[in-house]
Structure formats: structure tokens, C-alpha cells
Amino acid sequence: MTRTAAALIIGDEVLSGKVHDTNSHDLARYLRALGIELSRIITVPDRVEVIAAELNALRAKVDLVFTSGGIGPTHDDVTIDAIALALGRETVRHPALERSLREHLEERCTDDHLRMAMIVDGTELDFGPEGAAPWPVLILGSIFILPGIPQLFRAQLELLRPRVSGSERAFVVESAFCAADEGRLKPFIDAVVSAFEDVAVGSYPRFRDGDDGYNVRITFDGRDPARVREARERFVASLPAAWLLSTEP
Template sequence: MNRTAAALVIGNELLSGKVHDSNTLTLSRALRPLGIELRRVVVIPDEVELIASEVNSLRHAHDFVFTSGGVGPTHDDVTVEGIALGLGRRVVRSPVVEALLRDHYGARLTEGHLRMADLVEGTELYPGGSPAWPTMVLGNVFVLPGVPQIFAHKLEGLLPRLRGDEAPFVLRSVDCNIDEGPLKPYLDGVVARFPDVSVGSYPHWGNEDHRVRVTFDGRDPSRVLDAQASFLGDLPPDWVVRSD
């Protein structure tokens, strides 16, 4: 079983150039060792209808959907409302989260904070990551905050839940001091011999060390290593800067 995932990244700030999304990279790197393939990332603004329609199309097409952002207490945090609309459910106050909030904020608690206790009806609270703070799960949709440190922390807490029986993805690389034109026949050769290994070729512009990184990705470590060795065996040795 090869499970797939999609990320729905929510926030005006990412589309207006105020903030650089790093959660997608965190997610993709966390999923590789689990053998889960991230197939699609969609970035949209904080708009209820858009969130509703995206969550619906992504959750039907992938095994897992991870949303990032829009779960704080302010007016621009509309992810819960969007998911509720998409799933055709109500938003209800969670006594469990309300108690956590009251415990955490104590005398500093405001009505604003309590807004974070308003969840999609039927939300599962998964007790991973930050001890006091469960993650919202709705079927195959995992609702994560946009703040990068908390996103990473909560994702780590979800890993036991996500673990299946897939082999992890294995990655090897060869750095070359030649451009893609002359490399192309060697790439075509290894691609033809190893159809089960994903071969990538990435020009590193302005890099003094090497001009192209060639990568070999797959689920079968021996096939990935064989593909790398086969490519190296073909290539003129003085084109190779290193292999990793």
C-alpha cells in the first residue's frame, strides 16, 4: 500500500509575500521516512468557502490531508469554520479544550482565547506533541497550526499515528561538474534501466562546487543503490564531484 498525502496551507500572509512557508518542507521531510508520498500542496487565503472546497477535494483524493494555519483566536483564523462548512458539520464549543485553555491561561484567559475551543463537531483530539495541546483530527484531515515551531512539534507527535507498513523512501545523489545537456544521455540510460527508481536532475546555478545534482529516490534500497552505481559506472569519472 503506497499512501499519499496533500498539504493545504492557509494564510493571506503566504500569498502576499510577508511570510515564507516552511511547513511544507517540514511535512515533506517527515513523511519520507514513513514512505508516505506528498503529492500536492495548495496555498490559499483565509477564506471560509475556499477552505471548505479545498479540504473536500483533497481529502477524497489522498490518504492524508494536513492543513497548516488559521487556527488561532483572531478574526483571520477561519480554518475550523472552513472545514466545518466543507464537511457539512456545525462548530461547537469543546469542554475538553476549554478546560485546557482555562488551565493554561488562568487569570489571563480572554474571550478571544476561548474561540480556540470552538471545534468542528465530531473532532477527534489526538494527544500527541505538545503535552497540553491535542491535535484536531477529522477522519483523514489533520489540522495543524501555522506557527512553524508548533507545526513541527505537533507533526512529530502525530508520527506514531501515521506510521504504516511502507518501506521508507531512500535517497542517493551524485553531484556533477557538467551541465544537463551532456548529462542527458547518461540520465536517459539510467532512467530506462531503473523504471522503479525516480531519477531527478537539478541544476545548481551559481554553485562553485557542482553544476548539477542527480538524485535517485525509491522504496527499495538495493534498487536505489544499483541505479546510482550504474549511473556512476557509465559517467566519465572526471564529471563526478561526489556521490552521497
């Protein structure tokens, strides 16, 4: 079984350019190591109807959806309401979350804080293997509801690792950095693409620091390390020697 996933990044702060989202990149690397294919990243504004519509569209396309952001107590935190709308469910106050907030905040706890104890009816709470997480991941079937703060997002991905891990083999990647332009490399790339159907080949021109021109990174991706290595070696051996700069970044 090879599962697919999507990231739903919720936040006006990303769309308005105030914040450069890093959560989708962290999720991409995390899923990669687990052998799960990230097939969509969608960033949406803090609007209930938009989030709900995009979430339902994603659920129809992929096996797992990871949301980021919009689960705090303020007016712009609408993710829980949006998921409730998408799934046609009610929101309810969760007793364990309410207790956790009251214990943590003591006399400072207000009704506004308690908005963070609202969940979509039926949500499962995952406090991690040791139950030590300060705040659980909220899980609704195939939807993982994570906070937008990057440190918390990463921490919750780690907490989820045992649950998300499956039987997929991790993806591995090998690279070849070439001095020739893509047009000249293309026949050599096409040859390896044809010969290795189980290896995904990518070609990425990039500027080099301290150089007038740019080079091209050719990547070889797959689940079988031996095949990936073989594809890269076959490609490298086929090239005019002067075109190969390195196989390390």
C-alpha cells in the same frame, strides 16, 4: 498500501510574502521518512469558501490532508469554520479544550480565548502518546489540523508519528553531482531511467557558490536502498570519469 498526502497551507501571510512557509518543507521531509507520498502542496488565503473548496478537492485526490494555520482566536483564523463548511458539519465548543484554556489562563481567560476551544463536530483530539502535549492535534478522519507556528507544527507532527506511521517503507535518496550540462548527461540519465523502473531519477541543475557555472545533481529515489544504490552506481560507472564531481552534497 502506499498512501498519498497533501499539505493545505492556510495563510495570507504566505501569499503576501510576509512569511516564507517552512511547514510544507518540514511535512515533506517527515512524510518522506514514513514512506508516504506528498503529492500536492496548496497555499490558500484566509477565506472560508476558498479553504473549504480546496480541502474538498484535495480529499478527493489523496489519503491524508495536513492543514497548517488559521486555528487561533482572531478574526483571520477561519480554518475550523472552513473545515466545518467543507464537511457540512457544525462547530461546537469542546469541553476538554475549554477546561485546558481556563486552567492555563486562569482569570485572564476571556470569551475570545475560548474561540480556540471551538472544533468541528466529531473531531478527535490527540494529545500524543504520553498525553503531555500542551495542545492536541485536531483530527477529523483523514484531516490533520495543525497550527501554523513552525515550532508548534513540527512538535505536532512528532506527536502524530505513531498514528501516521503505516506499513510503507521509507523513501531513500542517493545523489551524483556532475560537471556536465543536462543535455550531455541526458543519454546517461535515460539509460538508468529505463533500467530501473522502481527508482525515480531526478535531474537538477544548480548554481555553485564560488564558481562561474553550475553543476547538475542527479538524484535516485526509491524504497529499496539496495536498488537505489545500484542505480546510482550504474549511472556513475557509465559516465566519463571527469564528469563526476561527487556523490556527496
